[in-house]
Amino acid sequence: xxxxxxxxxxxxxxxxxxxxxxxxxxxxxxxxxxxxxxxxxxxxxxxxxxxxxxxxxxxxxxxxxxxxxxxxxxxxxxxxxxxxxxxxxxxxxxxxxxxxxxxxxxxxxxxxxxxxxxxxxxxxxxxxxxxxxxxxxxxxxxxxxxxxxxxxxxxxxxxxxxxxxxxxxxxxxxxxxxxxxxxxxxxxxxxxxxxxxxxxxxxxxxxxxxxxxxxxxxxxxxxxxxxxxxxxxxxxxxxxxxxxxxxxxxxxxxxxxxxxxxxxxxxxxxxxxxxxxxxxxxxxxxxxxxxxxxxxxxxxxxxxxxxxxxxxxxxxxxxxxxxxxxxxxxxxxxxxxxxxxxxxxxxxxxxxxxxxxxxxxxxxxxxxxxxxxxxxxxxxxxxxxxxxxxxxxxxxxxxxxxxxxxxxxxxxxxxxxxxxxxxxxxxxxxxxxxxxxxxxxxxxxxxxxxxxxxxxxxxxxxxxxxxxxxxxx
Numbered sequence: 001x002x003x004x005x006x007x008x009x010x011x012x013x014x015x016x017x018x019x020x021x022x023x024x025x026x027x028x029x030x031x032x033x034x035x036x037x038x039x040x041x042x043x044x045x046x047x048x049x050x051x052x053x054x055x056x057x058x059x060x061x062x063x064x065x066x067x068x069x070x071x072x073x074x075x076x077x078x079x080x081x082x083x084x085x086x087x088x089x090x091x092x093x094x095x096x097x098x099x100x101x102x103x104x105x106x107x108x109x110x111x112x113x114x115x116x117x118x119x120x121x122x123x124x125x126x127x128x129x130x131x132x133x134x135x136x137x138x139x140x141x142x143x144x145x146x147x148x149x150x151x152x153x154x155x156x157x158x159x160x161x162x163x164x165x166x167x168x169x170x171x172x173x174x175x176x177x178x179x180x181x182x183x184x185x186x187x188x189x190x191x192x193x194x195x196x197x198x199x200x201x202x203x204x205x206x207x208x209x210x211x212x213x214x215x216x217x218x219x220x221x222x223x224x225x226x227x228x229x230x231x232x233x234x235x236x237x238x239x240x241x242x243x244x245x246x247x248x249x250x251x252x253x254x255x256x257x258x259x260x261x262x263x264x265x266x267x268x269x270x271x272x273x274x275x276x277x278x279x280x281x282x283x284x285x286x287x288x289x290x291x292x293x294x295x296x297x298x299x300x301x302x303x304x305x306x307x308x309x310x311x312x313x314x315x316x317x318x319x320x321x322x323x324x325x326x327x328x329x330x331x332x333x334x335x336x337x338x339x340x341x342x343x344x345x346x347x348x349x350x351x352x353x354x355x356x357x358x359x360x361x362x363x364x365x366x367x368x369x370x371x372x373x374x375x376x377x378x379x380x381x382x383x384x385x386x387x388x389x390x391x392x393x394x395x396x397x398x399x400x401x402x403x404x405x406x407x408x409x410x411x412x413x414x415x416x417x418x419x420x421x422x423x424x425x426x427x428x429x430x431x432x433x434x435x436x437x438x439x440x441x442x443x444x445x446x447x448x449x450x451x452x453x454x455x456x457x458x459x460x461x462x463x464x465x466x467x468x469x470x471x472x473x
Contacts, residue, residue: 113257114292247389
């Protein structure tokens, strides 16, 4: 009887593993992680998989016919404007990359923009609050994290004041990222007539098997004319007030011009997903000329798509580079294709430099990040640890273009999170990213291969375990 029971349990275990292998055959990193979970927790593991790892893109998605019409009109408008300009002079040698960028669905390259790069929360928050104060029609706010702290209260009180002035204010926040947000905070917004929406509240997301898929976007759109986006959430730690992390180095951006239309469209699609209401008025999508001539492409990505868009973009930027690849990211857990592209680029003589945090807000993620360091160093990649505080900037420079936005260089951003990123073509903007990167290098120490090889065995074990499970966290 005992042997029969053991045989049945073994059979059940094999079936569980086979099921995961079949379902996740296109994502081997998931197979490895969930197989380990099954070994550690044979019965609980399959339940966790069922409720957390359900493939998001396999589900039918609700769409708005009116938003689809808006998207079609915007595509026609932006492509016509782009046809009037002479584009990409500095990147014409990257023909394959440009072909990919031009063929990303619903992400046209826009040509009449003005951008500002903010290197920290202090400057970015003041610019956001100042722009909100000048709002006349609407304010759309979407963040992964909203906190009820000092800076969160400043945003709250300004939202309330503008709502009382007749400005339409809408706030979206993520159910996991903002799980600590106090109901009193939201009630005060509701009492002022502000609409709020929670993206996938934890309990309903668990029941609907979407708990692992989070909205990581950070967008602030004002009157459809100016937008802020990038790495910052709304919280005091982004001002360097976390005693454990200290100074918070981040990159946030503002943009005016045609690119705002696509950031607004991103907010509108998320608002429809959460609230079921389509924002389609011409006041939300004003088409107007700006004096700016910068070329910017807004790329929204998420698990609801059928392409791994950001992975394609990052890989193509790395593979097409001829001279340099500069990356700074708080979480570096690359897809195997990105890892191979970086190693190949460095081995072929391209200047590849990566800045990661010395002090991280997640030990587990830091161990996973360090697990990739030795093989990259051996290939000729230069890796630096930022020591001034915590680096949260998400920037990549590949020759004469730059990418920046909400996405980290990790598999969660590639596969499981809703992100919004941008590609910048203008030489002055790319130069600004480069200046910030080189300044960060001065505050960083290089990891040397000979020294790194001497790390303790227990550290290597931590790194190996974290790497195997990193795609789940």
